[in-house]
Amino acid sequence: MEFVSMFCLFAFISCSLLLLHSIFNLFAFGIKKLPLPPGTLGRPYIGETFQLYSQNPSVFFASKVKKYGSIFKTHILGCPCVMISSPEAAKLVLVTKAHLFKPTFPASKERMLGKQAIFFHQGDYHAKLRKLVLRAFMPESIKNIVSDIESIAKSSLESLEGRLINTYQEMKTYTFNVALLSIFGKDDMLYREDLKRCYYILETGYNSMPINLPGTLFHKSMKARKELANILAKIISVRRETKQNHTDLLGSFMGDQADLSDEQIADNIIGVIFAARDTTASVLTWILKYIGENPTVLQAVTEEQEGIMREKEENGEGQVLTWPDTKKMPMTTRVIQETLRAASILSFTFREAVEDVEFEGYLIPKGWKVLPLFRNIHHSPDNFPEPEKFDPSRFEVSPKPNTFIPFGNGVHSCPGNELAKLEILILVHHLTTKYRWSMMGPHNGIQYGPFALPQNGLPIMLSHKTSS
Numbered sequence: 001m002e003f004v005s006m007f008c009l010f011a012f013i014s015c016s017l018l019l020l021h022s023i024f025n026l027f028a029f030g031i032k033k034l035p036l037p038p039g040t041l042g043r044p045y046i047g048e049t050f051q052l053y054s055q056n057p058s059v060f061f062a063s064k065v066k067k068y069g070s071i072f073k074t075h076i077l078g079c080p081c082v083m084i085s086s087p088e089a090a091k092l093v094l095v096t097k098a099h100l101f102k103p104t105f106p107a108s109k110e111r112m113l114g115k116q117a118i119f120f121h122q123g124d125y126h127a128k129l130r131k132l133v134l135r136a137f138m139p140e141s142i143k144n145i146v147s148d149i150e151s152i153a154k155s156s157l158e159s160l161e162g163r164l165i166n167t168y169q170e171m172k173t174y175t176f177n178v179a180l181l182s183i184f185g186k187d188d189m190l191y192r193e194d195l196k197r198c199y200y201i202l203e204t205g206y207n208s209m210p211i212n213l214p215g216t217l218f219h220k221s222m223k224a225r226k227e228l229a230n231i232l233a234k235i236i237s238v239r240r241e242t243k244q245n246h247t248d249l250l251g252s253f254m255g256d257q258a259d260l261s262d263e264q265i266a267d268n269i270i271g272v273i274f275a276a277r278d279t280t281a282s283v284l285t286w287i288l289k290y291i292g293e294n295p296t297v298l299q300a301v302t303e304e305q306e307g308i309m310r311e312k313e314e315n316g317e318g319q320v321l322t323w324p325d326t327k328k329m330p331m332t333t334r335v336i337q338e339t340l341r342a343a344s345i346l347s348f349t350f351r352e353a354v355e356d357v358e359f360e361g362y363l364i365p366k367g368w369k370v371l372p373l374f375r376n377i378h379h380s381p382d383n384f385p386e387p388e389k390f391d392p393s394r395f396e397v398s399p400k401p402n403t404f405i406p407f408g409n410g411v412h413s414c415p416g417n418e419l420a421k422l423e424i425l426i427l428v429h430h431l432t433t434k435y436r437w438s439m440m441g442p443h444n445g446i447q448y449g450p451f452a453l454p455q456n457g458l459p460i461m462l463s464h465k466t467s468s
Contacts, residue, residue: 034358034361034362034363035361035362035363036073036362036363036365037068037071037072037073037082037359037362037364038067038068038069038072038073039064039068039072039073039074040073040074041073041074041075041080042074042075045078045209047074047075047076047077047078047079047080048060048074048075048076049075049076049077049078052074052076053207053448055448056446056448056452057347057375057448057452058375058376058379061083061085061347061373061375061376062376064083065085065376070084070085070086070089071083071084071085071089071359071360071362076106077106077107077108077207077209078106078107078108078209078210079106079107079368079369080365080368080369081368081369081370081371082359082362082364082368082369082370082371083348083370083371083373084370084371084372084373085372085373085376085377086377087377087383087400087401087402087403088402089359089360089372090372090373090374090377090402090405090409091401091402091409092359093351093370093372094349094351094372094405094408094409094410094412095409095410097357098122098410098411098412099122099354100353100354100355100357101351101352101353101354101357101370102120102121102122102351102352102354103119103120103121103122103349103350103351103352103412104119104120104350104351104352104369105119105120105350106207106210106350107210108205108206108207108208108209108210108218109206109207111210111222112202112205112206112221112222112225112270113267113270113271113274114225114263114266114267114268114270114271115267116261116263116264116267116268117267117268117270117271118130118133118268118271119271119275119412126411126412127411128258129268130411130415132249132252132253132255132258132260133249133252133268133272133415133416134415135252136182136247136248136249136251136252137182137249137415137416137418137419138418139323139418141247142182142418142419142422143323144247145181145182146321146322146323146326146422146426147320147321148181148186149178149181149422149423149426150320150321150426150430152174152177152178152181153174153423153426153427153429153430154430156170156173156174156177156427157427157430157431157434157435157462160462161435161462161463161464162461162462162463163461163462164440164459164460164461165459165460165461165462166456166457166458166459167284167285167288167289167454167457167458167459167460168281168282168285168453168454168457168458169457171280171281171282171284171285172277172278172281174281174284174423174427175276175277175278175280175281175284175423176196176199176273176277178276178280178419178423179272179273179276179277180192180195180273181248182248182249182276182416182419183248183249183250183269183272183273184235184248184249184250185246185247185248185250185251191231191234191235194227194231195228195231198224198225198227198228198231199224199228199270199273201220201221201223201224202221202224202225202228202270203221203274203278204217204220204221205217205218205220205221205222206221206274208221225270228266228270229263229266229270232262232265232266232269232270233262233266235250236250236254236262236265239251239254240254249269249272250265250269253265253268253269272416275414275416276416276419276420278451279345279346279420279451280420280423280424282343282345282451282452282453283336283339283340283343283345283420283424284424284427284428285453285454285457285458286339286342286343286345286453286454287335287336287339287424287428288431288437288458288460289439289454289458290335290338290339290342290390291335291432292437292439292460293390293439294390297335297390297392298432300331301331301332301335301428301432302432302433304328304329304330304331304332305329305332305428305429305432305433306432306433308325308328308329308429309433312325321426321429326422326425326426329425329429331392332425332428332429333421333425334392334393334395334396335392335428336421336424336425337392337395337404338390338391338392338394338395339390340404340406341378341384341404341406342378342387342388342390343452344374344375344378344379344406344452345406345451345452346374346406346451347373347374347375347452348371348372348373348374348375349371349372349374349408350369350370350371351369351370351371351372352367352368352369352370353365353366353367353368353370354366372405374405374406377402377403377405378403378404378406380403383399383400383403383404384399384403434464434465435462435463435464435465436462436463436465437460437461437462437463438460438461439458439459439460440459440460440461441456441459442455
């Protein structure tokens with residue numbers, strides 16, 4: 001009898017263990033067998049980088065969405081990726097489940113900008129950096145440099161009069177000078193040209209493969225980055241010796257409460273230059289193209305800006321722009337918004353899965369990049385009727401939630417967007433009230449690499465209104 005009892009107990013335990021093992025295998029099988037999103041990874045290592053960056057990104061994205069749906073896999077810049085193209089999915093990655101998707105860039109950009117840069121972090125360190133950046137770029141801070149930005153805008157436009165120019169290249173110079181002002185105040189004058197020279201070399205390798213061999217773009221960029229860090233170290237050293245208080249970004253980074261090392265400061269300054277320069281220059285280039293091709297829009301913007309000038313004259317305020325003046329530009333602001341939507345300078349942003357994630361029935365493996373496609377969202381007729389039409393009036397009402405995200409979304413959204421809008425408003429004010437321009441040669445083409453730009457950077461002739 002005792003044997004029978006022991007046998008029954010053994011059988012019960014065995015069955016229980018077998019059942020638990022089966023349940024475990026069932027769950028494990030389900031997790032392991034989650035499929036990857038549909039799509040192709042292209043050639044080894046190179047993937048589909050060339051297909052994306054050598055053509056209109058809308059064509060690449062549209063062909064993928066048509067074939068695979070709103071979520072698909074690919075391989076670009078040395079990274080396996082999952083691309084998503086719905087507003088709901090973008091919100092999930094950027095806001096709701098942001099803790100599962102850390103911000104990141106391809107390996108080449110990460111090494112060039114520096115691993116301590118704000119883009120690559122989450123948690124307390126990211127929150128501290130974001131607070132320091134916002135302190136320097138919030139309205140209360142940048143309202144004090146309106147006149148300095150205006151001086152840069154006026155001198156930039158005056159230098160372009162009467163000659164054929166590449167709009168994008170000239171706007172890059174303008175935005176670079178504004179970036180230096182916002183970062184260093186007026187303390188960078190001694191090193192300005194060296195900063196420009198090194199950064200211009202550095203940026204040539206941003207979208208290169210991370211192959212650090214002599215002769216490659218990446219190798220040249222990394223040498224320039226080392227020199228750039230040395231220049232920044234000199235500027236930091238001079239500031240420490242003078243012991244003056246500064247309200248610019250470097251001053252915010254060097255504050256006692258910031259507790260940042262020189263390496264952390266350098267990484268984040270290089271990162272801010274990267275974020276502040278090319279994208280804003282691209283927006284300005286597209287604005288000139290769009291309002292140049294739409295006389296009604298140009299007239300409305302010009303009348304708004306001339307109205308501000310008349311009001312200042314009537315009130316005896318002179319012609320120097322102030323922060324309150326920039327808040328009287330609703331039409332110009334809508335033009336900026338529509339340009340951000342139509343041009344979609346940033347086609348996507350990079351995130352990285354910090355663990356295996358189940359997403360809409362698919363597996364996103366840990367370490368894979370996840371790319372919300374801003375361009376697809378901005379150009380969907382479900383979100384914006386007649387999306388290929390340039391129509392600032394569409395922003396007279398707020399767009400549907402999560403459909404207009406040119407600066408990203410969530411805690412990693414661009415902290416410098418107020419500065420970017422300010423420098424655009426100031427330049428457009430002087431451009432439309434004092435100048436006229438003509439686009440030269442074919443101007444319907446678009447070039448890509450990596451930002452979408454009018455063909456050849458939009459060649460124009462700029463002339464003063466009083467001289468013609």
